[in-house]
Amino acid sequence: VELREIGEFGLIARIRDRIGVLASQVYKGIGDDAAVSFLSPGMDLISTVDLLVEDVHFNRSLTCARDLGRKSLAVNLSDLAAMGGTPRFALISLAVPAETSVEFIDEFLSGFLEMGGNHGVSLIGGDTSCSPDRLFISVTLLGEGKREKLVYRDGARPGDDLYVTGTLGDSLLGLHLARNSSKLPSSQDEEFLLRRHFNPTPRVQEGRILAERSLARAMIDISDGLYSDLRHICEESHVGATVWAEQIPLSAAFRAKVPVPSDFQWQWALKGGEDYELLFSASPEKAGEILIQTRAWPCGVTWIGKIEPFSHGVVIRDRQGAVDPAILKGYDHFA
Amino acid sequence: VELREIGEFGLIARIRDRIGVLASQVYKGIGDDAAVSFLSPGMDLISTVDLLVEDVHFNRSLTCARDLGRKSLAVNLSDLAAMGGTPRFALISLAVPAETSVEFIDEFLSGFLEMGGNHGVSLIGGDTSCSPDRLFISVTLLGEGKREKLVYRDGARPGDDLYVTGTLGDSLLGLHLARNSSKLPSSQDEEFLLRRHFNPTPRVQEGRILAERSLARAMIDISDGLYSDLRHICEESHVGATVWAEQIPLSAAFRAKVPVPSDFQWQWALKGGEDYELLFSASPEKAGEILIQTRAWPCGVTWIGKIEPFSHGVVIRDRQGAVDPAILKGYDHFA
Numbered sequence: 001v002e003l004r005e006i007g008e009f010g011l012i013a014r015i016r017d018r019i020g021v022l023a024s025q026v027y028k029g030i031g032d033d034a035a036v037s038f039l040s041p042g043m044d045l046i047s048t049v050d051l052l053v054e055d056v057h058f059n060r061s062l063t064c065a066r067d068l069g070r071k072s073l074a075v076n077l078s079d080l081a082a083m084g085g086t087p088r089f090a091l092i093s094l095a096v097p098a099e100t101s102v103e104f105i106d107e108f109l110s111g112f113l114e115m116g117g118n119h120g121v122s123l124i125g126g127d128t129s130c131s132p133d134r135l136f137i138s139v140t141l142l143g144e145g146k147r148e149k150l151v152y153r154d155g156a157r158p159g160d161d162l163y164v165t166g167t168l169g170d171s172l173l174g175l176h177l178a179r180n181s182s183k184l185p186s187s188q189d190e191e192f193l194l195r196r197h198f199n200p201t202p203r204v205q206e207g208r209i210l211a212e213r214s215l216a217r218a219m220i221d222i223s224d225g226l227y228s229d230l231r232h233i234c235e236e237s238h239v240g241a242t243v244w245a246e247q248i249p250l251s252a253a254f255r256a257k258v259p260v261p262s263d264f265q266w267q268w269a270l271k272g273g274e275d276y277e278l279l280f281s282a283s284p285e286k287a288g289e290i291l292i293q294t295r296a297w298p299c300g301v302t303w304i305g306k307i308e309p310f311s312h313g314v315v316i317r318d319r320q321g322a323v324d325p326a327i328l329k330g331y332d333h334f335a
Numbered sequence: 336v337e338l339r340e341i342g343e344f345g346l347i348a349r350i351r352d353r354i355g356v357l358a359s360q361v362y363k364g365i366g367d368d369a370a371v372s373f374l375s376p377g378m379d380l381i382s383t384v385d386l387l388v389e390d391v392h393f394n395r396s397l398t399c400a401r402d403l404g405r406k407s408l409a410v411n412l413s414d415l416a417a418m419g420g421t422p423r424f425a426l427i428s429l430a431v432p433a434e435t436s437v438e439f440i441d442e443f444l445s446g447f448l449e450m451g452g453n454h455g456v457s458l459i460g461g462d463t464s465c466s467p468d469r470l471f472i473s474v475t476l477l478g479e480g481k482r483e484k485l486v487y488r489d490g491a492r493p494g495d496d497l498y499v500t501g502t503l504g505d506s507l508l509g510l511h512l513a514r515n516s517s518k519l520p521s522s523q524d525e526e527f528l529l530r531r532h533f534n535p536t537p538r539v540q541e542g543r544i545l546a547e548r549s550l551a552r553a554m555i556d557i558s559d560g561l562y563s564d565l566r567h568i569c570e571e572s573h574v575g576a577t578v579w580a581e582q583i584p585l586s587a588a589f590r591a592k593v594p595v596p597s598d599f600q601w602q603w604a605l606k607g608g609e610d611y612e613l614l615f616s617a618s619p620e621k622a623g624e625i626l627i628q629t630r631a632w633p634c635g636v637t638w639i640g641k642i643e644p645f646s647h648g649v650v651i652r653d654r655q656g657a658v659d660p661a662i663l664k665g666y667d668h669f670a
Binding site for chain 2: 028032034036037038047053055079085091093094095126128129130136140150153154220221236267295
């Protein structure tokens with residue numbers, strides 16, 4: 001069945017039927033001109049939006065609809081995680097070619113609602129349209145937190161330690177494998193790397209703990225690559241930084257599969273966008289508490305460097321010295 | 336200058352520079368992972384999102400960038416108006432072909448920010464991406480209101496009066512004129528009709544008065560055509576309705592320019608989507624107060640019919656009797 005057969009209102013009715021009972025903080029969900037919901041008492045509103053464009057952010061021949069649904073919410077959850085907020089409500093804007101199958105949309109929604117369910121997020125609204133040829137997905141995520149507890153990009157100070165959750169580069173390598181292999185994944189390593197790209201796990205709980213316990217002073221999620229996102233923190237905080245290349249956490253699967261000698265593996269990991277890990281700075285006084293708090297996290301946390309004065313610049317060092325920034329640039333959509 | 340030359344971060348910096356001082360209810364605007372803002376005490380959150388797709392909702396050869404910017408916010412303001420809420424914050428998702436000129440984006444933003452300024456709306460966040468060939472604009476609008484004061488689609492009751500703001504059909508006729516004429520508008524009538532399509536005025540203040548004074552029982556904005564949107568109210572409220580075709584308000588410009596005999600002019604007006612007027616039902620007891628409250632509105636308010644029991648169905652009557660629904664259908668994006 002193609003979308004054109006059920007029509008726009010058929011699609012909306014289908015989405016609405018999937019929602020079921022409204023969450024406790026939702027008063028009016030899908031089905032009116034706008035949604036009405038409310039925040040917990042004393043909480044501020046956190047808002048973020050992320051856009052996924054077919055043939056720019058994803059390729060329908062490589063990703064399944066369910067993963068795409070999950071990821072379109074996960075990338076937003078990752079932004080909210082980087083503030084240390086609690087996600088609550090989502091709105092989705094979907095432009096879909098009329099010949100798209102209803103099954104594709106159903107699977108997409110299953111993934112989206114599954115990811116939402118994992119993080120207490122309710123789908124409260126959206127808009128649908130046909131698209132002349134490509135799928136466009138824009139998701140708005142709303143959440144809550146106390147403004148004085150949330151963590152921004154501008155709080156880093158010289159002397160702060162720099163940490164990152166999880167491992168870097170897996171996502172880029174997963175995409176590389178998917179693009180360059182027509183076979184199904186043949187090992188657990190490959191499966192892991194593909195999952196890291198097509199079905200990333202946002203660090204929502206981790207970000208919230210760092211914020212609520214005032215452990216992080218500046219935080220960002222890594223979506224453009226570590227070097228590029230570290231520079232965002234440094235620009236907003238008016239500081240510099242040193243990262244020790246050999247400290248960058250790499251997964252065993254990444255080490256086994258990345259097609260470069262071990263001395264250069266970290267370069268891949270740094271360029272790779274879409275890691276959806278958290279990069280944060282913390283006062284050295286918090287080092288002990290960070291160790292204790294994060295010890296049980298499955299993703300782990302790794303110290304990778306220090307915040308420096310602004311004049312120092314943003315420097316990645318390996319055994320040979322400072323690395324040429326030209327090899328570290330992140331992704332620019334218009335370049 | 337093309338977008339590819341300034342890049343994604345150049346574009347974001349450009350948008351951020353245009354915002355200036357943050358509004359009083361904005362704590363963190365553009366430039367972090369997410370925005371942080373807050374509602375007035377005791378207020379609930381109203382959220383809506385609208386999508387504009389090039390060659391589906393607009394055509395760049397017909398609309399100027401400034402009007403497109405204004406309209407992309409206006410269509411959302413209209414949704415919020417239909418709840419009776421107060422708009423506050425906007426987020427924008429833009430997928431733009433890399434060869435788009437920076438001037439186009441600047442003009443688009445000027446229109447968007449101008450419309451925002453007119454209604455107290457701050458741009459607090461967004462996402463940008465390149466698009467392979469078409470412009471996609473998704474705008475999320477957040478506002479506030481008290482849930483018990485807001486007006487929904489499901490509040491209409493048999494016996495209610497049906498009213499509409501402004502005049503209908505102007506927008507469709509304006510689009511028709513733009514598509515079928517290569518000349519500049521040659522009369523004030525044509526200019527009026529074109530403006531009604533390309534630069535619509537959302538009825539924000541009007542919707543808020545109707546809600547705050549508890550004058551409306553059900554309300555919707557007319558974006559798919561009167562018949563189609565009236566059916567949404569009837570479905571949600573589980574009621575029927577009668578609309579008197581001759582009561583439908585038509586502008587002098589519409590009457591002068593619509594290419595059909597006067598007896599059938601209302602048919603055009605009913606099919607036309609994108610009117611962005613408010614359709615609302617009200618208890619007959621409120622008729623006097625509605626007259627008094629709306630008398631000074633430049634857009635005017637017109638009584639067009641009654642809410643009926645569900646079994647009556649949704650009926651448009653002209654002098655000959657009930658009209659065949661087949662000629663009244665609204666726009667379906669996938670049909």
